[in-house]
Amino acid sequence: MDFFIQLLVNGICIGLLYGISAMGFVMIFKASSVINFAHGELLAIGAFLFLTIVTWAGLPVYAAFLLTLVGSFALGFIVERLFLRPLIGEPLIEVIMLTVGLASMFKGLMLFIWGGNLYTFPDFLPEEFAIQWGVVHVPPVYLTAMLIGILFLIMFGLFFKYSSQGIFMRSVADNQSAALSLGVHVKRVFALSWGIAALVAAMSGIVLGLINGINVHELSSVGLKVFPVVILGGLDSIGGAVVGGILIGLLETFTGGYLSTSLKDVLPYIVLVVILLVKPYGLFGLVEIERV
């Protein structure tokens, strides 16, 4: 029973992280209906940026965190500007294959710079963060993950509900040409959504790096794990991303705990295929009805 509760807590924390990284993905999909295959690489770049700033430049953790967020926002912005903006109006299939190419390019570049080794962050989270409920031990990293997850969920909720940029984004997601005719700067919305997505990805990359250590292959494969999460939650629902993330996280930790660790990595994809078969628009996705 103790083992079960421990797995439950771990699963929820990991799942929240998956949820957060999926949020960025959903954001890009909602704004520009681009399926971003380079999301995992954005995640890894964020983590490595943080690592480099902390260990080599020796800046304090909070400054490094802020710098990383700013840096990855800029990166997302630049990627949109350089690679995606020229393709506005081109067939979607080309844009998606472009993100596949970007993913491969970024991954090669990261492997070139940092190699395939496993790095760890210096331990900076205070031990008081840990929670001890009887036998269940929640390490500080998991608590941080949970806090950050909830914080970002609230922030996104407020952003989309009240800020003008958030409302622009929702309008573009709803109907691009209508938004354009009402004076929404659609290109800026695209750029902003890439920037925010990269920022969110970097943050989840940092926290995931705190849990498992940072490794190019590991982190970019987390980016692909976003797909089961968003298909489960519904491709265009931010809340769904969080719920889907938690479900996938739980599923993964329970299979890892009770069945086998090698099955753990592939089970989310089996779930993905099953979900596509029985509930193709996910739990919270918008069902598109089209009649010919």
Place this chain on the structure above:
Amino acid sequence: MFKKLRFHPCGNFKENYEEELKVFSTDFGRAWSIVGLLVLFIVVPFASGPYILYIFNMIGIAAIAAVGLNILVGFTGQISLGHGAFLGVGAYSAAVLATRFEMPFWAAVPVAGLITAFAGLIFGLPSLRLKGLYLTISTLAGQFIIEYLLVHWEDITRGTMGITLPAASIFGVDIVGDRMFFFVIFLCLAAVVWAAVNLMRTKYGRALVAIRDNDRAAEGMGIPIFRYKLLSFAISSCYAGFAGGLWAYYMISITSEPFNLLLSVEYIAMIIIGGLGSIAGSIYGAVFITVLNEGLRWGTDVIMNMNIFPEIGLTIAPVREFVFGLAIVLFILFEPKGLAEVWRIVRSNFRLWPFSY
């Protein structure tokens, strides 16, 4: 045969559908194709050494699979990120058929193609019901699930040990060495290209193109979209499986290692570089990527041996990954129709010279 030579007209003067459907628009095209085939089968295998023949064979196998992927991506407008894994399914099917059921070479490879087509249907079935590019996500899942099965379904695939195949033979003639395989692989490639070119001239091929261009209009004209997309995916997987079977026999022993996501990306790169929606383009892409691969291997070896940066452990994997990604990105941004389009432009510049406008 050349009683009335047909040249390229300076405009579009086609009067009926038969003219539109012609494979060769001029007799020169037909003649050059025959000359090319003769050179390929008579001169190349005897004029080149084993290393060059090895590269040719790899190009041939890659081209078969790339033609298949292009039918799906270029002609039907669906992306598959699992082509590498389907190649693996084909390779393992051929290996298992050859070792367990002692099937002869000429039967094992086509049956491997059929098995792979069936495996493709499993992943195509859920995703193709939806509109949009869900097949991409589903095939990504397929890639990981198949990779897992290849390693962990040990009863059949023998896990990480791999399988060693018996020597291939057709009607009592043993196929050993690069030169014998050259003939087998390129005869298969010729047959497969012939099939693909002609498939695109039938009602099925036109239906696929219609779905790519506008699926709503296609459905309105009475094309059952779901069935045709599934058909296209099955054909594409079948090509991959066929190529995989040849690969298994050519490599003699196979492991699950090469059939990873990077291989799938490599195939995507091939068809983008070669040209989406062009059968010839798939072959150009296969040539480009295979030669690039060998060039990179050679280049990294040279740099390693020169010992300029001894502290950097330069390995080929990241460089390959980076270069493939860069090639995909650059081609999509600057020449989305690929090398086939470059070739067309060069040709028409020559044809229209000196007034090429």
